[in-house]
Amino acid sequence: MELNFTGTDICAVNGTRSAPETRYDVVVVGAGPSGIAAAIDAATAGKSVLLVDENPVSGALMGNDTPLYFGGRMTAATQNADRMLEAIFMSMPDLEKAMEAGAELLLGTTAWGVYRNGPGVASLPEQVVGLADAERSWMVGFGKIVLATGARDLALAFPGWNQPGVMGAAALQMLLTRYDAFAGRRMLVLGSHDLALETALLAHGRGVEVLGLIETRDAPQGGDDLVAAVKAAGIPITCGQTIASAKGGIDGVEAATLTNGETIACDTICVAIGLVPSIELVDAMHGPRSLNPARGGYVPAGEPSVDVVGDCAGLPDTGFDHVAYRMDWMRALTAVSANDTIICQCEEVTRADLIGVQPPNYLPRPAAMCARSLETLLKDGPANQDQIKRLTRAGMGVCQGRRCRDQVAMLLALESGTPFGTIPLASHRAPVRPLPLKILAEWDEPAEMEAAWDVWFGIPTQWVPVEDVGTPYEDDHREMLYTGMYK
Amino acid sequence: MSGSEVVIVGGGVTGLSAGWWLARSGVKVTVLDKFIVGWEASGRNGGGASHYSSPLFDEEQRLWPQMDELLGYPTEHQKGRILIAMTERQWEQYRFIAERHTRLNHPVELLDVKQVQDAVPLAGDNCFGGVHYKFGGHANPQRTVQAYAWALQDLGGKIVQHSPVTGFETAGGKVTAVKTANATYGCDAVVVAAGPQIPQLMAQLGVDVPLAAARAEMIITEPAPMMPLGGVDGHKIYGRQTLRGNLAYGGGPHEWLDVDATGPKARPSTPLARNLAKRLAELLPKAAHLNVIRSWAGVIENSPDGRPILDRLSSPDNVTVASMSSVGFGLSPASGHAIRDLVIDGTCSFTNLDLLKLSRFDGLEKDWREKRGWMPIS
Ligand SMILES: Cc1cc2nc3c(=O)[nH]c(=O)nc-3n(C[C@H](O)[C@H](O)[C@H](O)COP(=O)(O)OP(=O)(O)OC[C@H]3O[C@@H](n4cnc5c(N)ncnc54)[C@H](O)[C@@H]3O)c2cc1C
Numbered sequence: 001m002e003l004n005f006t007g008t009d010i011c012a013v014n015g016t017r018s019a020p021e022t023r024y025d026v027v028v029v030g031a032g033p034s035g036i037a038a039a040i041d042a043a044t045a046g047k048s049v050l051l052v053d054e055n056p057v058s059g060a061l062m063g064n065d066t067p068l069y070f071g072g073r074m075t076a077a078t079q080n081a082d083r084m085l086e087a088i089f090m091s092m093p094d095l096e097k098a099m100e101a102g103a104e105l106l107l108g109t110t111a112w113g114v115y116r117n118g119p120g121v122a123s124l125p126e127q128v129v130g131l132a133d134a135e136r137s138w139m140v141g142f143g144k145i146v147l148a149t150g151a152r153d154l155a156l157a158f159p160g161w162n163q164p165g166v167m168g169a170a171a172l173q174m175l176l177t178r179y180d181a182f183a184g185r186r187m188l189v190l191g192s193h194d195l196a197l198e199t200a201l202l203a204h205g206r207g208v209e210v211l212g213l214i215e216t217r218d219a220p221q222g223g224d225d226l227v228a229a230v231k232a233a234g235i236p237i238t239c240g241q242t243i244a245s246a247k248g249g250i251d252g253v254e255a256a257t258l259t260n261g262e263t264i265a266c267d268t269i270c271v272a273i274g275l276v277p278s279i280e281l282v283d284a285m286h287g288p289r290s291l292n293p294a295r296g297g298y299v300p301a302g303e304p305s306v307d308v309v310g311d312c313a314g315l316p317d318t319g320f321d322h323v324a325y326r327m328d329w330m331r332a333l334t335a336v337s338a339n340d341t342i343i344c345q346c347e348e349v350t351r352a353d354l355i356g357v358q359p360p361n362y363l364p365r366p367a368a369m370c371a372r373s374l375e376t377l378l379k380d381g382p383a384n385q386d387q388i389k390r391l392t393r394a395g396m397g398v399c400q401g402r403r404c405r406d407q408v409a410m411l412l413a414l415e416s417g418t419p420f421g422t423i424p425l426a427s428h429r430a431p432v433r434p435l436p437l438k439i440l441a442e443w444d445e446p447a448e449m450e451a452a453w454d455v456w457f458g459i460p461t462q463w464v465p466v467e468d469v470g471t472p473y474e475d476d477h478r479e480m481l482y483t484g485m486y487k
Numbered sequence: 488m489s490g491s492e493v494v495i496v497g498g499g500v501t502g503l504s505a506g507w508w509l510a511r512s513g514v515k516v517t518v519l520d521k522f523i524v525g526w527e528a529s530g531r532n533g534g535g536a537s538h539y540s541s542p543l544f545d546e547e548q549r550l551w552p553q554m555d556e557l558l559g560y561p562t563e564h565q566k567g568r569i570l571i572a573m574t575e576r577q578w579e580q581y582r583f584i585a586e587r588h589t590r591l592n593h594p595v596e597l598l599d600v601k602q603v604q605d606a607v608p609l610a611g612d613n614c615f616g617g618v619h620y621k622f623g624g625h626a627n628p629q630r631t632v633q634a635y636a637w638a639l640q641d642l643g644g645k646i647v648q649h650s651p652v653t654g655f656e657t658a659g660g661k662v663t664a665v666k667t668a669n670a671t672y673g674c675d676a677v678v679v680a681a682g683p684q685i686p687q688l689m690a691q692l693g694v695d696v697p698l699a700a701a702r703a704e705m706i707i708t709e710p711a712p713m714m715p716l717g718g719v720d721g722h723k724i725y726g727r728q729t730l731r732g733n734l735a736y737g738g739g740p741h742e743w744l745d746v747d748a749t750g751p752k753a754r755p756s757t758p759l760a761r762n763l764a765k766r767l768a769e770l771l772p773k774a775a776h777l778n779v780i781r782s783w784a785g786v787i788e789n790s791p792d793g794r795p796i797l798d799r800l801s802s803p804d805n806v807t808v809a810s811m812s813s814v815g816f817g818l819s820p821a822s823g824h825a826i827r828d829l830v831i832d833g834t835c836s837f838t839n840l841d842l843l844k845l846s847r848f849d850g851l852e853k854d855w856r857e858k859r860g861w862m863p864i865s
Binding site for chain 2: 005006007008009010011012013014016017113117118119120121122123124128130137139154237285286287347360361362363364365367368369372380381382384387391393397398429430431432435436437438440441442443445449452453454455456457460461462463464465466467468469473477480481
């Protein structure tokens with residue numbers, strides 16, 4: 001076949017992408033205190049500013065523990081979007097100040113991906129952030145993006161953790177302070193560092209019955225003042241114990257049993273062992289990150305055009321080694337957990353299957369497969385969480401590892417006898433929030449994109465059946481299937 | 488050749504399958520990879536396995552249904568595909584392809600809208616019809632990579648990860664050893680199956696292999712109810728329903744890249760996810776509410792005519808080059824077999840590989856990439 005080249009590959013992405021819908025000097029993601037402050041600063045300095053926050057998120061997303069580990073303990077009020085919007089405004093008077101300063105505010109709007117040209121991509125017209133609300137998604141250009149996405153809960157598995165009523169401290173704080181929509185009444189708290197103490201005091205102050213704090217180490221871990229305040233509120237702190245299991249019924253948790261055999265009736269178990277900076281957006285842009293145990297784990301480590309503020313940049317450094325503390329909890333909970341304790345809730349991956357590097361239950365496990373395990377995999381080289389995710393599906397579900405990424409990394413460190421941090425964390429990829437196809441879709445895509453679209457590279461010779469090479473059919477094939485390419 | 492040492496550069500599906508086939512013939516194999524097996528295109532593709540355009544097609548079709556058993560590990564292989572037309576033009580094109588298959592004795596059946604919906608419950612009544620391929624299929628790329636790797640090890644083969652090959656030692660017109668930063672691997676024969684890095688490696692042996700690298704993207708949704716048939720293409724996208732239920736789809740414009748000897752620096756996905764989402768929501772309207780949970784990209788290489796380069800060289804005469812030219816996952820059971828034959832017997836026992844010889848590019852213009860517009864964006 002004679003191909004007549006024009007110097008242009010009409011099926012390449014070059015020049016086919018849409019321009020962003022709008023542009024701002026500064027886009028701030030996350031309207032917590034540090035995001036609002038950043039928006040006010042930038043707006044006051046005369047910049048055009050867009051401030052977005054995904055809250056209020058839909059009840060369906062909350063049910064998926066997105067963005068925080070809500071554990072199904074939100075009230076029916078969270079189903080009412082208007083009411084939640086109002087609740088957020090009422091609870092955050094500074095939002096008005098940001099608007100008065102000139103920032104544009106979009107609530108219920110998720111930033112699901114940040115894109116810029118760099119290694120492996122040069123085709124973007126400019127750097128953009130992908131946004132989405134309940135109706136649609138769109139792209140926004142920016143000069144600078146400020147990530148004020150906060151921190152999310154570190155979840156840790158124990159027998160019975162995979163039921164409603166087991167939730168995280170950040171989620172609880174969100175439900176109590178911003179949404180006024182917490183459905184629990186009697187709560188047990190795991191942990192005794194500042195996060196756990198503050199959460200217990202907050203809940204107590206809002207009328208939740210706080211039955212006690214459980215600490216795996218031998219003494220309370222938080223600041224003396226906070227410990228004293230918790231004791232003064234009559235909340236006991238039990239040290240040298242962990243939770244051995246949670247029992248429940250159709251509404252979830254009904255009781256917790258400790259390692260000493262004590263059983264405590266409760267409807268909520270708040271896992272307040274640690275917070276992890278919410279760096280999904282940085283991860284999804286393959287931005288550098290570094291491990292900082294005093295600041296809660298992995299933190300962004302410098303990306304041009306991206307500022308990180310607040311807890312997203314790392315928790316305040318109080319000299320406490322969060323990683324060591326978490327690993328103590330991990331060891332204690334691993335000791336009480338069983339082979340069939342679920343680690344990844346979305347994909348129902350048990351601890352045994354994770355450590356055994358076994359495929360999901362719908363696949364066969366022939367003898368050779370059963371003989372494989374983390375131990376045999378380690379003979380090929382250092383463990384890699386993404387590789388183990390591909391094989392076991394741990395972290396591959398709809399929550400995209402928000403509930404299990406960090407604990408799987410901790411478990412792999414423990415099981416492979418290496419310090420936490422030597423095994424690379426599994427990746428996040430855009431969209432960093434689950435987005436329906438019809439929302440993510442670019443419905444009004446440019447004609448250039450449609451014109452360039454081929455199922456594969458658009459190389460006519462690539463798909464000619466071998467029997468037809470050199471016959472007249474070759475040209476028919478090109479005429480019929482290729483949109484004028486190389487003619 | 489039994490008992491001799493073959494070193495394979497590249498632990499993607501092509502290198503691993505070749506290693507497994509060689510190990511089955513009693514050859515001592517070592518596969519060297521710069522990182523982890525299947526980390527590049529082989530673990531990032533659509534899993535399609537229906538390559539009727541290839542001289543390896545019959546062997547691909549013969550082998551896939553047996554692969555789980557032969558390897559001893561699950562690949563998630565599923566048989567059959569359906570191509571759904573969403574426009575009148577597509578319907579015309581797909582019937583043209585169907586007619587071709589019929590004449591080539593590949594079993595296909597035309598489906599009306601109702602039949603499409605029966606086979607693909609997520610499809611809507613907005614389609615024009617479909618073509619059911621009663622051949623071909625799809626498998627899980629990541630599981631397949633690991634299955635090859637483990638099966639090869641079970642036969643005594645070695646896999647050395649985190650070991651980029653830096654060069655070769657030659658003597659008497661042969662490669663005698665393959666070098667990495669930390670070790671030198673003596674060999675009787677070499678297979679270079681390093682994907683987009685093949686040109687750089689082969690240049691060290693004075694052999695010009697014309698290949699251009701590009702990036703391609705995919706998206707995946709949360710699980711959907713299982714459909715009777717998971718290999719659903721059409722509307723200019725390709726993909727599969729995984730056995731878990733997720734819909735994984737790719738297609739659309741690619742981006743040409745320069746890749747140096749160390750390989751891709753990153754594999755970023757882009758807002759193209761939105762254009763894929765649009766087409767998937769149109770192709771399978773009853774899935775439009777499903778959440779997209781991830782997007783990703785992979786880097787693949789193409790030869791000037793888009794066909795593989797599968798060839799044992801005349802000089803150095805113990806080197807076999809294997810680039811699958813961006814369509815190598817599905818063909819891997821067969822490409823491995825072909826490479827085994829080339830390494831051991833010097834010729835392929837089951838098909839004619841003339842079309843895939845490197846020498847077809849003798850005299851290729853120096854500016855072949857520029858002519859095709861296959862240049863990275865500067
Ligand atoms: C998005 C996408 C979708 C696709 N869909 C399909 C599909 O549906 N069906 C299909 O059949 N194909 C598909 N493909 C193509 C297919 O993935 C590739 O053709 C195939 O995986 C190639 O395998 P390979 O082993 O030849 O190369 P690769 O997978 O690129 O493997 C090469 C290996 O060599 C290693 N390497 C490179 N340099 C060195 C060095 N110096 N030293 C040591 N090791 C080195 C690399 O680390 C890599 O592991 C798709 C590709 C992409 C990106």
